[in-house]
Every structure is written in structure tokens, then in C-alpha cells.
Amino acid sequence: xxxxxxxxxxxxxxxxxxxxxxxxxxxxxxxxxxxxxxxxxxxxxxxxxxxxxxxxxxxxxxxxxxxxxxxxxxxxxxxxxxxxxxxxxxxxxxxxxxxxxxxxxxxxxxxxxxxxxxxxxxxxxxxxxxxxxxxxxxxxxxxxxxxxxxxxxxxxxxxxxxxxxxxxxxxx
Numbered sequence: 001x002x003x004x005x006x007x008x009x010x011x012x013x014x015x016x017x018x019x020x021x022x023x024x025x026x027x028x029x030x031x032x033x034x035x036x037x038x039x040x041x042x043x044x045x046x047x048x049x050x051x052x053x054x055x056x057x058x059x060x061x062x063x064x065x066x067x068x069x070x071x072x073x074x075x076x077x078x079x080x081x082x083x084x085x086x087x088x089x090x091x092x093x094x095x096x097x098x099x100x101x102x103x104x105x106x107x108x109x110x111x112x113x114x115x116x117x118x119x120x121x122x123x124x125x126x127x128x129x130x131x132x133x134x135x136x137x138x139x140x141x142x143x144x145x146x147x148x149x150x151x152x153x154x155x156x157x158x159x160x161x162x163x164x165x166x167x168x169x170x171x172x
Contacts, residue, residue, distance in 0.1 A: 054099030055168075057092050062161060064089035065123060069154040076141050078134045086127040093120050093157075100164075112163055119160035122153035 068085030072078055097120060101108045108117075129146055142150075 048103045050099050050103035054096045054103060057099060058096035058161065058164070061089050061092035061096055064092055065154060065157060069126075069150055072130070072142065072150055073147070076147065077139055078130045078142060079139070080134075083127075083130060083134060086123075086130055090120075090124055090127050093123060112160070112167055115160045115163060119153075119157040122156050126150055126153040 064085045068082045068089060071082045071085065075082075097116060100116075101113075107113075126149060129149065133140075133142060133146060
């Protein structure tokens with residue numbers, strides 16, 4: 001049994017349940033197959049290839065940031081590996097942000113957009129501070145303030161990441 005058959009079954013069940021509860025579309029009988037085709041077009045329109053690319057890239061940024069920050073937090077040092085993952089995270093994050101803006105119909109200046117820009121700025125600042133510390137102090141232990149800022153910046157970035165995921169799930 002294909003996944004589309006299962007999806008269509010649950011789709012029809014949902015429509016029947018909505019009509020039974022009196023929440024049917026405009027109070028009229030609905031042909032589930034034609035409604036499926038109409039909604040499929042809306043689903044494809046809602047998730048353009050640019051948004052799909054942005055979603056994949058932001059997940060790669062999450063992995064890269066996590067490896068870099070967790071490595072720094074555990075060793076309390078900024079290694080070249082940590083710097084590589086942080087720099088890759090910033091590049092991926094900027095790329096994902098551009099994709100999300102290009103694929104969005106709402107533009108860049110939404111509440112989530114501002115949250116995303118500020119979290120990107122925090123991670124960019126964290127990466128710059130880590131590079132500066134590495135250049136000035138080599139493999140010395142990271143000062144407490146930088147260690148805390150790393151956690152704060154990554155935590156803020158995670159808030160933006162989770163908020164974006166919740167907004168997408170709420171729209172579906």
C-alpha cells in the first residue's frame with residue numbers, strides 16, 4: 001500500500017469528521033478527491049524548493065553549531081576544529097537565511113525574522129570572539145565570560161530555530 005493511499009484515506013476521514021461535527025467547508029458536501037488535488041497544489045506552493053533548501057541548510061547549520069559549541073564547552077578551549085565548525089555554521093546559517101527570505105511571501109521583517117537576524121548576529125559575534133581568542137591566546141583556556149557567551153548565543157540561536165520549526169508546523 002502506497003503512502004499516498006494512506007494519506008488520502010486519512011484525508012477523507014478528516015473531511016468526513018469535519019462534516020459530521022458541522023465544521024465542513026461552507027456547509028456543503030465535498031468531493032474528497034477534488035479537494036485533495038486542490039490542497040495538494042497549495043501544499044506544493046507553500047513549500048517551494050528554495051524553502052526546502054533553506055530548511056535542509058539550517059539543519060546542517062544546527063549540526064555544525066552544536067558540534068562547535070559542545071566541543072568548546074567540553075574542552076574549555078577553542079580548537080581549530082571548533083573554529084571550523086563555527087565558521088561553517090555561520091556560512092550555512094547565512095545561506096539558509098537568504099533561502100528563507102527568498103522563499104517567503106512575508107518578507108524579512110517579521111517577528112521571527114528579527115529573532116533569526118539577532119540569533120545569527122549572536123553566533124557571528126561568538127565566532128568572531130572565538131577566532132580572536134584563538135589568535136591572541138592560542139590553545140589557552142577560554143575565559144569564563146566567553147564560555148558563558150557561547151552558551152547564551154547558541155541558546156538564543158536554538159530559540160530562533162525552534163520558533164521557526166513551530167511556525168511551520170502551526171501553518172500546516
